[in-house]
Amino acid sequence: xxxxxxxxxxxxxxxxxxxxxxxxxxxxxxxxxxxxxxxxxxxxxxxxxxxxxxxxxxxxxxxxxxxxxxxxxxxxxxxxxxxxxxxxxx
Numbered sequence: 001x002x003x004x005x006x007x008x009x010x011x012x013x014x015x016x017x018x019x020x021x022x023x024x025x026x027x028x029x030x031x032x033x034x035x036x037x038x039x040x041x042x043x044x045x046x047x048x049x050x051x052x053x054x055x056x057x058x059x060x061x062x063x064x065x066x067x068x069x070x071x072x073x074x075x076x077x078x079x080x081x082x083x084x085x086x087x088x089x090x
Contacts, residue, residue, distance in 0.1 A: 062076060
């Protein structure tokens with residue numbers, strides 16, 4: 001009858017191998033969660049103002065405020081007319 005050299009892996013070997021695989025899987029899951037965007041990831045929210053390079057024009061600010069519901073249609077139209085009138089008088 002043939003025997004394996006050394007009698008195979010002992011209980012400590014099985015425990016170490018199991019812990020190695022658990023740690024490896026945990027690291028892979030952590031990397032995937034860390035690298036992929038998710039809803040819990042810190043970043044711009046729908047209610048936050050968008051990051052725009054450079055200064056915004058008054059019309060852009062007015063459009064953003066209207067789109068976010070900060071001002072109503074009548075206020076938007078009144079402010080837009082005032083801005084257009086102010087630009088025309090320059």
